[in-house]
Amino acid sequence: METSCHDALLFTAEHPLRLRSGATMAEVSVRYETYGTLNAERTNAVFICHALTGDAHAAGRRPGDKRPGWWDTLIGPGKPIDTDVWFVVCPNLLGGCQGTTGPSSTNPATGEPYGLDFPLLAMSDFVTVHRRLGEHLGIERWAALVGGSLGGMQVLEWILTHPSEVDNAIVIAASSRLTAQNIAFSAVGRQAIMRDPEFRDGAFQAQGTSPDKGLSVARMMAHITYLSEDGFQSKFGREAQSGELGHNFGVDFAVESYLEHQGNSFLSRFDALSYLYLTRVMDYFDPFATPDATAALAADPAKVLVVSFDTDWRFSTEHSRRIVRHLEGARVPTSFREISSPWGHDSFLLTIDDYHRTISAFMERAAA
Amino acid sequence: METSCHDALLFTAEHPLRLRSGATMAEVSVRYETYGTLNAERTNAVFICHALTGDAHAAGRRPGDKRPGWWDTLIGPGKPIDTDVWFVVCPNLLGGCQGTTGPSSTNPATGEPYGLDFPLLAMSDFVTVHRRLGEHLGIERWAALVGGSLGGMQVLEWILTHPSEVDNAIVIAASSRLTAQNIAFSAVGRQAIMRDPEFRDGAFQAQGTSPDKGLSVARMMAHITYLSEDGFQSKFGREAQSGELGHNFGVDFAVESYLEHQGNSFLSRFDALSYLYLTRVMDYFDPFATPDATAALAADPAKVLVVSFDTDWRFSTEHSRRIVRHLEGARVPTSFREISSPWGHDSFLLTIDDYHRTISAFMERAAA
Known part of the structure; x- marks a missing residue:
């Protein structure tokens, strides 16, 4: 499958990024890849949120690549996120180090790498940047947001704060509140x-x-x-x-x-x-601690699929159940699957039949 | 309770320590503490094996101590290991750093600290040194060996290799074979x-x-x-x-x-x-991998109590069950208790009623 890699300067001195902390950033560039074709009605766009050490290269091979992208098992022609149907966008995260502005980028104020002068981030900052990327691409609604682990946490933040832009969401092996361990x-x-x-x-x-x-x-x-x-x-x-x-x-x-x-x-x-x-960002993430956390989503619900893996002890099924309880409490249409897999948290990156069938079925309903 | 602390030079150039690896050590000094009084028949001696970061100071307070020894909840007058009944000996391990010869001790061959020239150790080397300590103290039989975690592993090694010197053994939160994790x-x-x-x-x-x-x-x-x-x-x-x-x-x-x-x-x-x-030493310990590992103990069995804690995920109950299976397979009289405690592996150091009652009951039968 062909991959298409881009860099977009999404925030500038004239239109700076305002972070949740109150800090602003005068220059934010985002690297992203796309797979498949955006339809004329712009209704087939799917957004992929990567995990802690992921990047924009979710699927396919770039020239010279020995291995395909990190979620190539899930994204591609005929795969659960079928690029014959969907136009898939995957950006590198703000604060990352694989093309998007992060602490190793040059601080325009000093001409030196940011280092620890890079501002502390919150999950909502990722959403702010990614919504801007949507604008840049001319996409007003996402047919689906999909993410695993940290990516799933970002999907959750997005649907809680801007549900009207999202039709469907898949939250995999994620947490709404890290435990002390x-x-x-x-x-x-x-x-x-x-x-x-x-x-x-x-x-x-x-x-x-x-x-x-x-x-x-x-x-x-x-x-x-x-x-x-x-x-x-x-x-x-x-x-x-x-x-x-x-x-x-x-x-x-x-x-x-x-x-x-x-x-x-x-x-x-x-x-x-x-x-x-x-x-x-993951440590501090605690969206349901906010009063009326689910009010916006309850008023304009996206359809949500929550997936956990039975041997995942980093974010156990109990983390997913907590998300489901909050969403169901707000009458959000929520499906929940605990997938049996011997491979723990890593399972979300692997080919596991029951897992892939679950994603396929949800995405087929999303396309219907 | 009064503690009595000693240093004994147990191996010398004339009587060197022969390690399982084949290496020899010309100078090994052992620090140990004792609590209680050895009876005239020398039949009330109990040996304590400490865990990874333990030391000889298992119980009581030395002058100036803010806190008592690491197993003071278990050892003392009227406690589960009752020093009104038992003469209790606890040495610091070979390879340790709290009084017994270890890699920070001076290498007599160079006059410098050993560093990585200190020989690699095996569980059986601990037993060799501690049996020599028994000789030094004039103790030929131990009424009981007691140890938690690494200490429990040493107890297991001892009863498998020299069962005739031991009447009773308590193996707590231990393992006979570490998992890959x-x-x-x-x-x-x-x-x-x-x-x-x-x-x-x-x-x-x-x-x-x-x-x-x-x-x-x-x-x-x-x-x-x-x-x-x-x-x-x-x-x-x-x-x-x-x-x-x-x-x-x-x-x-x-x-x-x-x-x-x-x-x-x-x-x-x-x-x-x-x-x-x-x-x-813990990584390589795998006593039941040896053919006839239990033959000596089967021929001259000690009474064994194996204890695990239900929330211990470092050495889960499954580790203890494996020990029990091997001992029962050799018809060794083995009691097994899984204690309910919220505190995981640390439980073996804590005051948990059911745990202490179990140790008390076993030690009372040992005294009878």
């Missing part, structure tokens, strides 16, 4: 980064270095939470990485090799400050 | 330490530094696994550390403050190399 894992990951001496109070880029060791440790730890205990056991067990266990402090067990690979390969594609900023 | 958590903790630039290939002590940042991150992460998700939630929830959430990258949520405190306070009492050595 969820925050704890995020916090330790951030500490691994910030305690790395190469962090340099966030000015590492200007100083020509980067907290690679801390970032790789954060990523390794996060990967433990993305897979279920049984998933780890069936994938690796206590197998040696090569031949027999060598009894040393190096990479001896296969599971150690897996984690080392995940930690090190992450460094080439992700920025430590983006990791801090995006994880912190 | 268990190893993953250990591995990431070690990576946090070894990737700290102050680690200096293990020679940090000789170079006057220490990998404090890595060690504190390892400890913070480990603490997430010591408490259950519900325990974290009821203790901290999403509460702010002070007043309202401040929205920043610092310590804002109460759970972040808890982790920071745990990480930092650990530095004053623990050595990064001991952390590597002792966690690695």
